[in-house]
Amino acid sequence: MPDESKALDFDRTFLPHMDAAYNLARWLVRDDHDAQDVVQEAYLRAFRFAAGFRGGDARAWILAIVRNTAFTWLKRNRGSNAPTEFDEKIHGGSTEDSGLEADAVRKADGAMIRAALDELADEFREVIVMRDIEGLSYKEIADAADLPIGTVMSRLARARAKLARSLQTRIDQDRIDKEPK
């Protein structure tokens, strides 16, 4: 395969995923400017590693690099722990009811949902972003987030349960704040 077509392939294969890359980076580092730095660095790394890409899911591949870049960045700049130190047992959610009603979700303020998602631990937030916002399949999430495919569903279950509880707390608080004194 001539190298010229390799350059072409890189453009065609990875450039269409810049929005997905930015979206994930933005949700992980939670800052416009920092997310841009992360995406730029990730594309540079992807470009370097492109020889290791053997076809398959380009979006999951670039998101894996974005994710690693973002976590490295977070560790370096904000001293947060890498996701490898994540412990399912400690972070394990319960199966308690969130008490959240579908109707309340539909009426909830977007800013409230955003805040609830922002507040989740990185490892929970990333699977929700990948699945619900970005629309990745479990297989793609397993590749991108470096999870065994068998744990994607349980991670998502815990993440969404936490999000539901957090959102319910905010809805309750909002109701109290709005009550006439």
Next chain:
Amino acid sequence: MNCDDARILMHGHLDGELDLAADLELQRHLDECPRCTREYAALRAMRTRLRDDEFRFEAPAALKEKIRRALPAPTPARSNGYPSRRGSWIPRVARFAVPLAVGAMLALIIAPRTIGPSVDQQLAGEVVASHVRSLMATHLMDVASTDQHTVKPWFNGKLDFSPPVTDFVKDGFPLVGGRLDYIDGRPVAALVYQHGKHVINVFMWPAAGAETSAVRVETEHGYNVEQLMTAGMNCWVVSDLNQQELEKFADLIGGKG
């Protein structure tokens, strides 16, 4: 099925990721458990909300443009009939090979492109990455000057060697500046030249071995890379300039122009 199991499986159900048997079992549980049904309805509403564009950040146009610009312009495959010195030794079948786990792919960074000892391949990868970074990160130059008598002294005290700096403006390759860079685990001099709209980075550091002047050419991701030795310096020249012109430039650097 109990509620504990259902509280996990309902996510697979929501996402359409359960097999038929588990799906039916979950559905049966929902039919008879109002608590789980209520929780499921809330989760589904949450998922529907999150799919809305208001929660998706779109990459700024300026960022996309910056990344696009930093990548080498796609060139028609050897329209000038100039043969590549690197054969197409990567088997075509490799492109269709079963995808490896991402971790494994990252471990293969350069390996698949390597023939024999890979130190030079690795260096070529490093200089290309530095070249791309210099274009991308608006950090092309630490010292912007077309005057070799300004650029050369600028390196004094910043490096433990003094790189030869020559302006080749009369040959069509004006010097535009220099910067410090980091290659092969050491600080190196990077000289920046221009030819038309093409930027050329020349990385220099003292050669460890015997001095030779053989020019070697490689192509990395559409960039042309030339390596040569001159005046005791190990020089790597990188650009998206075509191979013929870059060779002409490398000859100038090597003192043969």
